[in-house]
Amino acid sequence: MRNTATADVICCTHNGALVxxxxxxxxxxxxxxxxxxxxxxxxxxxxxxxTRAIPRNIHQNIxxxxxxxxxxxxxxxxxxxxAHLSFLRGHAPxxxxxxxxxxxxxxxxSLPPMAAPTAxxxxxxxxxxxxxxxxxxxxxxxxxxxIPTTLDGPFRPTTRAFDRAxxxxxxxxxxxxxxxxxxxxxxxxxxxxxxLAASSDPSSIWVSxxxxxxxxxxxxxxxxxxxxxxxxxxxxxxSTAADFTVDFSGGGGGYTHVAxxxxxxxxxxxxxxxxxxxxxxxxxxxxxxxxxxSTRYYYRCGDSSVAGGEGLSEEHSFVTLPSSxxxxxxxxxxxxxxxxxxxxxxxxxxxxxxxxxVVVGDMTYANQYRTTGGRGVPxxxxxxxxxxxRESYQPRWDGWGRFMEPLTSRIPMMVIEGNHEIEPxxxxxxxxFASYLARxxxxxxxxxxxxxxxxxxxxxxxxxxxxxxxxxxxxxxxxYSWLRKDLRKVxxxxxxxxxxxxxxxxxxxxxxxxxxxxCMRQSMEELLYQHGVDIVFSGHVHAYERMNxxxxxxxxxxxxxxxxxxxxxxxxKIDIDHADDPGKCPGPGDxxxxxxxxxxxxFTFGPAKGKFCWETQPEWSAFxxxxxxxxxxxxxxxxxxxxxxxxxxxxxxxDSVGDQIYIxxxxxxxxxxxxxxxSEDTW
Numbered sequence: 001m002r003n004t005a006t007a008d009v010i011c012c013t014h015n016g017a018l019v020x021x022x023x024x025x026x027x028x029x030x031x032x033x034x035x036x037x038x039x040x041x042x043x044x045x046x047x048x049x050x051t052r053a054i055p056r057n058i059h060q061n062i063x064x065x066x067x068x069x070x071x072x073x074x075x076x077x078x079x080x081x082x083a084h085l086s087f088l089r090g091h092a093p094x095x096x097x098x099x100x101x102x103x104x105x106x107x108x109x110s111l112p113p114m115a116a117p118t119a120x121x122x123x124x125x126x127x128x129x130x131x132x133x134x135x136x137x138x139x140x141x142x143x144x145x146x147i148p149t150t151l152d153g154p155f156r157p158t159t160r161a162f163d164r165a166x167x168x169x170x171x172x173x174x175x176x177x178x179x180x181x182x183x184x185x186x187x188x189x190x191x192x193x194x195x196l197a198a199s200s201d202p203s204s205i206w207v208s209x210x211x212x213x214x215x216x217x218x219x220x221x222x223x224x225x226x227x228x229x230x231x232x233x234x235x236x237x238x239s240t241a242a243d244f245t246v247d248f249s250g251g252g253g254g255y256t257h258v259a260x261x262x263x264x265x266x267x268x269x270x271x272x273x274x275x276x277x278x279x280x281x282x283x284x285x286x287x288x289x290x291x292x293x294s295t296r297y298y299y300r301c302g303d304s305s306v307a308g309g310e311g312l313s314e315e316h317s318f319v320t321l322p323s324s325x326x327x328x329x330x331x332x333x334x335x336x337x338x339x340x341x342x343x344x345x346x347x348x349x350x351x352x353x354x355x356x357x358v359v360v361g362d363m364t365y366a367n368q369y370r371t372t373g374g375r376g377v378p379x380x381x382x383x384x385x386x387x388x389x390r391e392s393y394q395p396r397w398d399g400w401g402r403f404m405e406p407l408t409s410r411i412p413m414m415v416i417e418g419n420h421e422i423e424p425x426x427x428x429x430x431x432x433f434a435s436y437l438a439r440x441x442x443x444x445x446x447x448x449x450x451x452x453x454x455x456x457x458x459x460x461x462x463x464x465x466x467x468x469x470x471x472x473x474x475x476x477x478x479x480y481s482w483l484r485k486d487l488r489k490v491x492x493x494x495x496x497x498x499x500x501x502x503x504x505x506x507x508x509x510x511x512x513x514x515x516x517x518x519c520m521r522q523s524m525e526e527l528l529y530q531h532g533v534d535i536v537f538s539g540h541v542h543a544y545e546r547m548n549x550x551x552x553x554x555x556x557x558x559x560x561x562x563x564x565x566x567x568x569x570x571x572x573k574i575d576i577d578h579a580d581d582p583g584k585c586p587g588p589g590d591x592x593x594x595x596x597x598x599x600x601x602x603f604t605f606g607p608a609k610g611k612f613c614w615e616t617q618p619e620w621s622a623f624x625x626x627x628x629x630x631x632x633x634x635x636x637x638x639x640x641x642x643x644x645x646x647x648x649x650x651x652x653x654x655d656s657v658g659d660q661i662y663i664x665x666x667x668x669x670x671x672x673x674x675x676x677x678x679s680e681d682t683w
Contacts, residue, residue, distance in 0.1 A: 147642070149662040154548035154555045157617035160625040160658075162576045166649065169573030170340040172365075172376040172396075173403075180338070180399035187310040188212050189228060191284075191302045193401030194313060195408035198356065200446035200457050202293040202321040205412065207232045207261075208441045209301050209313065212281035214398055216373075222279040225263035228311070230284040232259045234299035239315055255298070261286030266438035268371075268394050268425050276371040278394035285441040293323035316409045319355065322460035324494075326635040327355040330459065332563075333630040334360035334503070334539025335418070337570025338400050341628045341648065345569045348651040349630045350407050356459060357411060360539040361418025361503030364400040365570050366435075369393035378572050392423045397435050415440050416466040417453060418503035418539060419594045433470075442466070449482050456486050462635060463495040465533075467502040470595040473520045480524065487531040496638040496665065498533045500560070504593070505538035507547045507562045509621045511577040511584045513540050514613070516591040518599040525552065529559060532670055535633070535641075535663060539566030542575040544645055545624040546659060553603065555620060558670035561663050563643070569628045576626045578617070585613035623659055639665045 148155070173180060182192065191209040199205055212223045235255040262285055268278040284301070291297065296319045303311035321327055331354035336342050349357065368376040370384065371391045377383040380390060404413070421436040437452050447456040453468035465486060473479055490498060506521035508514055528536070529551050544567050551559035567574065577584045592598055600612065608614040617624070629647040636642060640662055647658040 147660055147662055149640075149664045150549060150561060151664050153622065154619065155622040157619060157621050158623045159578070159617055160623075160627075162574070162626040163649075166627070167341075168576070169378065169571065170569070172337070172339050172368075172571050173343060173399075175373075175395060175399045177399075179343075179403045182213075182402070187306075189303055189306045189311040191311075191313040192405065193398065194301060194316065194405050195401065195440075196318055196410070196412045197441045198321060198412040198414055198443065198457050198459060199287060200443045202323050202458075202460070203291050204287055204289040204446075205291060205318065205320065206441035206443075207259075207286045207288065207299065207301050208439070209284050210281040210398070210401065211284065211302070211311075214281050214395060215279050216276050216371075216395065218276060220267070220277055220279045222265045222267060223282050225265050225282045228263065228282055228284075229303040229305060230261040230263045230286050231304055232261075232286045232288055232299055232301045233257070233304065233312075234259070234288060234297050236295065236297060238298040238317070239300070255300075257288075257290075259286050259288045264438055266434045268392060268423065268434060269431075270371060270389075270391070270425060271427055272388045275388070275391060278371070280394070280435075280438065281398070283438050287441070291320050293320050294325075295320050318410050318412075321356065321412070321458075324460065326460045326462065326497075326637075328634070329354040330462070330633040330635075331357040331630055332360065332501075332537050332565050332633060333357065333568045334537075334564075335362040335542055335566040335570050335572075336568035337362070337365040337572075338396065338403060339569050339571050341569030343403070343569075344648045344651070345628055345630050346404070346407065348646060348648055351651070352630075352632050352646065354632065355411055357407070357413050358464070358501055358537065359413060359415045360501050360537050360565065361416050362420040362539060362566070362568075362570065363415065363418075364396050365420050365572070366394055366396035366400075367392040367420055367423055368571050369396065376571050389424050389429045390422075392425075392435075394435060397439065401439070414442070414457070414464065414466065416501055416503060417468060417470055419470065422470060422594060447486065449479075449486075454479050454482065458495055460635075461495050461638065462497040462499055463490050465498065465500040467500060467524070469502050469504050469517055469520055469593075473523050473596065475523055480527070483524070484527060487527065487533075490531070492532075492667065496667070497535075497635055497641065498531070499535045499537070499633075500528060500533050501537040503538060504540040505545075505562065505564045505566075506536075507545075507550060507553075507620060508541050508564060509545065509578055509580060509614070509618050509624060510541045510543055510575050511579045511581070511586055512542070512575040512591075514579045514586050514591055515600050516540075516593050517596070518601065519593075519597045522599055529556075532558070532667075533560045534665055535643075536560045536562045537631075538562070538564050539568075540564075541566045542570065542572060543567055543624065543626045544629065544658065546622050546643075546645070546661070547620050548622045550620040553606070553618075553620060557666070561643075563631065565631050565645070567626075567628050568630065569648070574626045574628065578624070579613040580616055580618070588612075625658060627658060629658060636662075639667070641665075 175181060186192065189211055191211055193210040195208045197206040197208065211228055233255040234257050239255060263282050265282055266280050270277060286301065296317055298315055298317045300312045300315055302313050305311065329352060331349050331352065333345060333349060336345065336359065365376065367390055368378070368380055369392065370387070371393060373393050373395065380387070417433060417436050422432045423435060425431045425434065440452060442452050442455050443457045444451050444455040449455045453471045454466060456463065456465045458464070465483070467473070467483065468479060471479060504513060504517040506517060506525065541564050543564065545564040547562040548555055549557055549559040549561055579585050588600055602612050603609055607619070627647045627649065629645055632644045632646065634642040643661055643663055644657050645659040650656050650658065
């Protein structure tokens with residue numbers, strides 16, 4: 001069951017069923033209203049209001065460590081949850097309180113035997129004040145599966161060994177694959193690679209697409225982006241016209257609104273003999289404004305002036321994010337690439353039907369190729385040691401955009417840069433991130449950062465902060481100053497949850513990238529901790545790892561839950577070695593970041609005191625496994641969120657999950673907590 005506490009229990013009968021309502025413990029004047037549209041048996045069940053304050057000590061005494069979750073329970077809004085339990089007529093249902101082992105401790109309520117109601121709406125009510133019988137109570141339910149919560153932690157470190165029956169990686173999907181290749185007979189003005197992105201709030205959304213054809217060669221003339229329009233035609237009803245017509249009045253077969261934006265072209269240029277250049281198609285970005293939250297809109301993008309409607313896309317639709325509730329599901333994935341494993345990840349993710357996807361860097365791995373194309377490799381420097389700089393085959397970006405379009409044309413995709421987006425070009429690689437900066441629209445201007453390298457946005461009651469690890473993150477820099485201002489502006493009454501994401505993890509027990517971005521952690525961790533950031537997602541390490549709540553390498557119930565989700569499936573293969581495995585601790589010369597300084601240091605406290613690596617799985621590492629997959633975040637209310645890690649192999653076998661936990665906020669304990677200890681002081 002998705003809830004936190006049971007101070008009162010309201011029971012009403014309807015058509016011979018017992019409906020039990022559990023009150024969120026943070027509300028001192030609770031009220032109840034069974035929602036009519038969630039379950040037929042609740043259609044006439046409207047328990048009366050109660051304004052009696054619940055004694056404070058009851059809140060504290062009955063706060064459970066965890067609740068089971070099973071299908072009989074239904075969640076209706078962010079602060080009141082309902083459990084619908086059916087009982088036979090003529091029998092006396094009972095409400096029981098039990099401990100974690102479902103051993104009955106007390107029978108607190110018993111209703112008279114139920115008879116069929118004499119008329120619709122014939123209801124019986126019972127208000128029961130729950131008297132605490134212990135400090136760790138939960139509601140007993142038949143066949144309820146136990147899902148732990150972070151309140152049960154910190155957890156004993158656990159490693160699920162790599163399954164040697166699985167491949168450690170797979171090759172990239174070729175660009176000739178129909179999912180990656182241009183559509184046969186496509187008109188050059190026809191939009192492709194359509195992608196949505198959230199704006200700072202649900203009243204607007206970004207639509208991006210590409211027209212024209214990219215070029216690869218030695219001497220290229222870029223396309224002129226001013227020769228084509230950037231338009232999105234949209235409305236709350238689908239178009240009924242066989243071909244596209246414009247109708248500003250809303251009648252006929254057209255749409256009621258049009259939004260216009262900008263277009264650009266970028267190039268990837270290499271002044272070295274034998275290397276080929278690239279210039280992109282025309283990349284369009286349009287921001288639609290004035291939308292209603294939680295509303296479906298239908299749209300076509302492109303250029304309506306092209307004859308025969310060839311310049312417009314097919315009709316797509318999206319649902320805007322909520323304004324005050326929570327997105328249904330947020331998918332999180334990192335280090336995706338475009339291998340056979342990557343395609344399995346995206347297919348599995350799409351089946352989970354998210355309302356938004358967050359990609360924590362390293363999208364295409366186009367820099368695993370020479371500029372001439374050919375075959376991608378797991379290690380560029382190993383295969384091409386004589387290359388003048390890290391090359392990139394930019395058509396892989398176009399193939400990735402086409403592959404992702406069925407997903408990204410209907411839900412927002414929010415991205416942040418990783419090291420594989422650096423893609424240096426020019427003499428000495430002085431130009432970087434050209435593709436990343438041109439291809440993705442993000443709410444940088446809306447959030448005040450004015451750069452695609454870091455930004456923030458709201459998705460209902462969640463405030464997302466996307467940070468850049470490959471630009472200045474020092475305390476004297478622009479990003480740190482922006483982050484401090486952004487955190488200070490967060491209103492936890494509007495967005496109770498704050499979720500941060502960036503590419504390289506700060507907490508990581510794998511050998512790969514171990515302590516690589518320690519400098520960034522020492523610069524920024526305290527600021528995030530002081531402002532009560534709840535969850536942090538990262539990638540970079542090609543495996544899965546969930547941490548216990550931690551701050552400055554010390555277990556802390558108010559620290560964020562750090563999750564590494566860099567197991568999207570890319571060509572560099574899965575990481576399987578841990579820094580605490582015998583002989584696998586990296587040396588001082590290993591794991592130097594591609595941006596920023598090196599701050600490798602030995603621990604000065606705890607079981608690893610005086611050492612660079614732990615000899616066992618660190619206490620702050622709760623669970624780790626080397627498998628490809630993705631994650632789903634489902635925020636239940638202002639204090640509970642369900643996190644599920646889905647392994648790819650589970651999609652083809654039993655209906656199971658790799659890791660699942662309720663992440664529980666404790667705002668009364670942690671929201672305003674600050675620390676005067678600097679990260680540097682404890683090393």
